[in-house]
Amino acid sequence: MAKTLFDKIWDRHVVRELPDGTSLIYIDRHLVHEVTSPQAFEGLRLTGRKVRHPELTFSTMDHNVPTDDTRLTIKDPISKAQVEALETNCKENGIHLYGIGDDHQGIVHVIGPEMGITVPGLTLVCGDSHTSTHGAFGTLAFGIGTSEVEHVLATQTLRQKKPKTFKVEYTGKLSPHVHSKDMVLKLIGIIGTAGATGSVFEFCGEAVEALSMEARMTICNMAIEGGAKAGLIAPDQTTIDYVLAEDRPFVPKGEELEKAIEEWKKLPSDPDAKFDRTLVIDASKIAPQVSWGTSPGMVIDVDLPVPGLDDVPGYSAGDVQKALDYMGLEAGQALADCKLDTVFIGSCTNSRIEDLRRAAKVLDGKKKADHIKLLVVPGSQQVRKQAEAEGLDKIFTAAGAEWRWAGCSMCLAMNPDKLAPQERCASTSNRNFEGRQGAGGRTHLVSPEMAAAAAVAGHFVDIRTWNGGN
Amino acid sequence: MEAFTTHRGILAPLDRANVDTDQIIPKQFLKSIARTGFGPSAFFDWRYVLNGDVNPDFELNAPRYEKRSLLVTRNNFGCGSSREHAVWALAQDGYKVIIAPYRGEGDDYIPGFADIFKNNCSKNGVVTIELSEAEVETIFKAVYGEEGLEATVDLENQKLTLHGESEVTFDFEYDPSVKNKLLKGLDDIEESLLYLDDIKEFETKHATWIHQ
Ligand code: SF4
Numbered sequence: 001m002a003k004t005l006f007d008k009i010w011d012r013h014v015v016r017e018l019p020d021g022t023s024l025i026y027i028d029r030h031l032v033h034e035v036t037s038p039q040a041f042e043g044l045r046l047t048g049r050k051v052r053h054p055e056l057t058f059s060t061m062d063h064n065v066p067t068d069d070t071r072l073t074i075k076d077p078i079s080k081a082q083v084e085a086l087e088t089n090c091k092e093n094g095i096h097l098y099g100i101g102d103d104h105q106g107i108v109h110v111i112g113p114e115m116g117i118t119v120p121g122l123t124l125v126c127g128d129s130h131t132s133t134h135g136a137f138g139t140l141a142f143g144i145g146t147s148e149v150e151h152v153l154a155t156q157t158l159r160q161k162k163p164k165t166f167k168v169e170y171t172g173k174l175s176p177h178v179h180s181k182d183m184v185l186k187l188i189g190i191i192g193t194a195g196a197t198g199s200v201f202e203f204c205g206e207a208v209e210a211l212s213m214e215a216r217m218t219i220c221n222m223a224i225e226g227g228a229k230a231g232l233i234a235p236d237q238t239t240i241d242y243v244l245a246e247d248r249p250f251v252p253k254g255e256e257l258e259k260a261i262e263e264w265k266k267l268p269s270d271p272d273a274k275f276d277r278t279l280v281i282d283a284s285k286i287a288p289q290v291s292w293g294t295s296p297g298m299v300i301d302v303d304l305p306v307p308g309l310d311d312v313p314g315y316s317a318g319d320v321q322k323a324l325d326y327m328g329l330e331a332g333q334a335l336a337d338c339k340l341d342t343v344f345i346g347s348c349t350n351s352r353i354e355d356l357r358r359a360a361k362v363l364d365g366k367k368k369a370d371h372i373k374l375l376v377v378p379g380s381q382q383v384r385k386q387a388e389a390e391g392l393d394k395i396f397t398a399a400g401a402e403w404r405w406a407g408c409s410m411c412l413a414m415n416p417d418k419l420a421p422q423e424r425c426a427s428t429s430n431r432n433f434e435g436r437q438g439a440g441g442r443t444h445l446v447s448p449e450m451a452a453a454a455a456v457a458g459h460f461v462d463i464r465t466w467n468g469g470n
Numbered sequence: 471m472e473a474f475t476t477h478r479g480i481l482a483p484l485d486r487a488n489v490d491t492d493q494i495i496p497k498q499f500l501k502s503i504a505r506t507g508f509g510p511s512a513f514f515d516w517r518y519v520l521n522g523d524v525n526p527d528f529e530l531n532a533p534r535y536e537k538r539s540l541l542v543t544r545n546n547f548g549c550g551s552s553r554e555h556a557v558w559a560l561a562q563d564g565y566k567v568i569i570a571p572y573r574g575e576g577d578d579y580i581p582g583f584a585d586i587f588k589n590n591c592s593k594n595g596v597v598t599i600e601l602s603e604a605e606v607e608t609i610f611k612a613v614y615g616e617e618g619l620e621a622t623v624d625l626e627n628q629k630l631t632l633h634g635e636s637e638v639t640f641d642f643e644y645d646p647s648v649k650n651k652l653l654k655g656l657d658d659i660e661e662s663l664l665y666l667d668d669i670k671e672f673e674t675k676h677a678t679w680i681h682q
Contacts, residue, residue, distance in 0.1 A: 015672045016665060020647030024665055026672055028680045036553065038503035049659070056680065064501065078501040085503045122680070129552040129586060143586055145554035147593035147658070155662045157669055161645075193488055194546035197581045227549065229585055260677070277577055295488050314580070319487050414497040421520065433492040433550060435515050 002270035004165050005234050006200045009140045009267070013123045015157055022159045029117055029124040029139075030152050031108050032059035032095070034086040035414070036127030040150035041089040052156045054094040058117050059086060061099050062107045063414050067377050067404035072101055079415070106380025106406040109133040109348040113217065114382055116248025120235035120264040125152060130348050130430065131230075132223040136216035137243070138235035138267050140200070143224065163229045164276040166199035170207035172284035177463045179358075180215040181350060181428070181447035183207065184222040185289035187281065189299040192314035196228035199276065202269065203233050207283035213242040214352040221349045222430050225296040234268035288463050290335050291432045291445040293323035298432070299445070302462045306333045326434055327442050328422065335444075335460045342373045342425040343455040344437070345448055346404075347411035350428035351379030353386050355448040360392040362452035363399040366468065369458030374401040375417065377409040399455070413438045426454040472595050473655030477566050478622040479539030481632075482530055483613045489543060490550035491587060495559040508555055509562030534617045540567040542609045545580050548587025557590040567623050569599045569630070571606035592648045593658065597623060599630060599642045608638070625653060 003011070015024040030053075037059070044051065051057060064079040065071055074080040083100065090097035098104040104111055109130055112118040118134045124141040125131060127149040134141035148158060170183060188195075201223050208216065216233050223231025233239075240261060243251055252260050287301035297314060300307065306324070308331040309317035324330065329338065345351070345359050356378060368374045376396045378384040384406055387393055393403045410417040411429040413436070419425055421440025428451050429436075432443040446454070453461050456468070499511045516528045524531055530538075541560075547570045548556060560568070568591070570582030582600035583591075591598050601609075612634050613619050620633045628649075631639045651658070 016668045018647075018665075020650060022647050024662060024668070026669070026676060035500050039505045039554075042503070042505070047659070063497075076501070082501050082503055127552060127554075129550065143552040145552055145557070145586060145590035145593065147554060147590065151659050151662065154659050155666075155669060156673075157662060159647075159658060159662060161647075192580065193549055194580045194584065197546075197579075197585055224550075227546070227581075227584060263677075295490075297488075316487065318485075322486070412492075412497050414500065431490075431492070431550060433490045435496055436492055439496070439515055439520070 002273040004269040004273040004275060005138055005202055005232050005267055006140065006165050007273070009121060009123065010162065012121070018159060022161050024157050025123060025160045026157055027125055027152050028056060028122040030057045031112055031117070031124065031126035031131070032057060032149070033063060033108050033126070033128060034061045034082050035063045036146050037089065037149055038082060038085045039146050040127070040153055043150040044153060049154045051093040051095065051153045056156065057095045057153065058112070059090055059095055059097050060105055060108050060111055061086060063408045063412065065100055065407040066415050067407040067409045067417065071405050103381055106382065107348045107351065107408055109221065110352060110379030110383065113137065113213070114248070114380055116243065116251035119243050119251055119260070120239060121267055125158065129224045130221055132228065133217050133221040133348055135220040135223065135231040136213060136233050137239055138232060138264070140230055140232065142230040164199040165202065166196050166228065167202050167204065167275040167278045169205040169278065169280045170203070170283040171205050171280060172207060172282050173210065174207055174283050174286065175464065177449055178286050178288055179447045179449065180211055180218040182286050182289045183283065184219045185291065185296070185299045185445060186286050188222065188226045188296045189289070190281070191226050191279070192297040193225060193295050194227040196223070196226040199228050201226070201228050201231040202275070203231060205283070208233060209236065212354060213238060214354045217352070218349055222296070225430055235264045240264065288447065288450050290450070290460055292327065292329060292335065293320070294326050294432055294434050295323070296430065296432060296445060298323055302335060302450070302460060306331055306335065308332065337459070338424060339459055340372060340426050340454055341423040342375070342419060343368070343451050344375050344377070344410045344425055344427040344429065345451050346375065346377030346379070346409050347429035348379060349430045350448045351377060351383065353383050355428065356383065356387050356392050357390070359448040359452040360395045362449055363401070363456065364395050366399055366456045368400040368455040372455050372458055374399065374455045375404065375410060376401045377404040378406050380406045410437050412436060426451045426460065471593070471655045471657060474566070474595050474597055474625055474652045476622060476624045477539065478620060479566065480535065480537050481540045481542055481609070481613050481619050481621050482535035482538035483610055484530060484541055484543040485610065487544035488546045488549055491548055491553050491556035492550055494548065494556040495553065500553060500555055505558060506562065508559035509564070512559040512563040539564050540569065540621050540623070541565050542569040542606060542613060545571050545573055545582055547583050549584035552586045554590045556587065557594045557596055561594050561596050565596065567597045567599060569601060569606065569609060571603040572600045573603050592651065595652060595655070597625060597652065599623065601640055601642055605640050612638070625649060
């Protein structure tokens with residue numbers, strides 16, 4: 001029978017079907033960070049269980065770490081205790097750790113691919129919903145809760161119900177200055193934040209094939225924002241070139257690698273494979289997207305007015321009103337009219353080298369508007385190093401930005417980087433929930449290019465027609 | 471995990487759709503390495519005003535809901551972050567049951583709960599009940615209409631009963647694997663380790679290079 005990419009990966013990982021109707025699935029890679037793991041390790045300790053495969057478990061610190069020059073000495077005692085707990089847990093269990101000060105520390109979803117931990121055809125989990133990022137490699141990757149983290153640590157498996165498949169085909173070519181961030185925001189605007197619950201996306205079509213690996217990761221990163229369990233993109237030559245490009249220590253070597261590549265080439269969905277659901281989006285018609293509300297599904301083309309109470313499919317008038325009130329916006333208003341306070345370029349959605357290059361291109365030779373605080377936070381120390389080698393840091397600082405060390409930073413504001421109440425932020429991250437970037441803070445999700453241009457203008461602009469402030 | 475068979479308690483309403491886990495428990499509380507102590511921080515940004523006082527405008531703060539243990543809300547509850555802390559916070563704040571509506575069918579289907587959240591509930595003995603929008607509307611009306619309205623959940627028979635002036639009973643669907651686990655209070659890891667031999671055998675056949 002014809003199989004989808006998802007079916008092929010799933011079938012290869014079923015240890016056995018269980019009597020309760022779930023499947024016991026083998027997990028090849030388990031990524032761990034400081035926030036969602038301490039209680040799992042504690043659970044193992046209390047039950048006297050051991051980590052079954054420390055060599056398949058990889059950890060880093062990202063959520064809690066300061067990204068300014070104080071990063072090596074965390075002042076907040078509770079954050080510090082959490083980071084130290086991860087150090088102890090990794091040491092006691094013989095788990096790879098890329099901690100603070102390590103050359104490879106970074107956001108868990110940035111360092112996985114960077115180090116070759118993520119390669120096609122695997123199952124990969126992490127106690128973090130944006131684990132869907134890794135699906136860009138054609139690896140089945142999804143977020144789990146802490147109880148499941150403990151389950152994977154103890155058994156290297158998970159009990160799972162087989163999800164449905166949902167194909168999203170992007171036909172045609174993207175317009176200039178429109179990026180994968182806009183592709184995924186557009187999708188969520190169409191289906192809503194619960195539209196894909198219980199499903200695994202497969203993103204395909206001409207516009208997806210044309211994307212680099214980093215751009216593909218941006219789309220898969222936000223699969224969870226559509227409610228999906230995971231997002232997948234079939235591995236192709238672009239994937240293989242990325243995996244083989246630099247020294248990625250965990251990529252197989254020699255004969256094993258050749259065998260693996262042969263397997264990877266067989267992964268794409270069979271031409272006549274059936275999906276439970278299909279959606280076609282014309283990529284050539286996608287405009288730069290800006291979220292206006294408090295849910296990623298509340299998003300519009302940059303040149304459209306803020307919608308009215310009854311104009312938002314999937315949201316009740318009451319919910320739209322609550323969102324408008326929280327965001328300090330009125331129906332019919334142009335987004336360009338609202339003044340921004342902060343611009344954040346970073347997060348596991350858009351903090352890789354290509355994202356920084358794009359932002360730098362917009363900022364080159366320009367200055368941020370005086371009233372804007374501009375924060376550029378690379379996704380990993382490796383990205384930071386590369387950006388500095390290319391002189392991007394100089395462009396950012398000359399434009400008036402703060403150039404930071406790697407971490408999640410203002411994506412969730414667990415470290416000292418946060419918005420004050422009612423501060424308005426253009427952010428390249430993935431969630432505009434109430435208070436996400438600081439209690440009372442107002443987040444607008446955009447691409448790195450749109451964020452950089454907004455920093456210069458002091459408000460949103462249509463990057464397609466903006467003349468750079470001249 | 472404690473077994474869940476039946477539960478009777480007071481119902482409280484949260485009339486919002488798409489309540490995300492950042493709202494259920496904001497990030498500043500995720501720094502804890504403990505599994506307890508999250509209850510008072512549930513819905514923190516709504517529950518308290520900026521100076522830390524209780525927010526009188528937040529509906530769950532009304533005195534009539536003080537002793538509630540069942541929550542009725544709108545669709546896609548628990549979306550966003552995978553943080554299990556959200557479930558710990560709700561459970562420790564006394565919620566044993568959450569009721570939310572699904573909507574539509576086929577391509578238009580919107581669930582009552584987000585996937586990871588629902589799954590996390592099942593690991594912590596919290597029962598998530600999905601009913602139709604019309605049924606949930608009836609429950610909202612009943613809750614607003616009668617102070618101290620109680621309800622009983624009978625998981626074995628998959629029935630929810632409102633003990634209002636006249637009793638109303640709703641039947642609900644429940645995933646049999648989750649139901650069985652909740653009824654018996656089973657520990658997932660212990661259950662899975664029963665298949666350790668299968669796991670070992672699988673590992674001998676699975677690609678070896680993953681173990682570098
Ligand atoms: S960057 Fe943001 S979304 Fe990504 S892992 Fe960190 S906190 Fe989560």
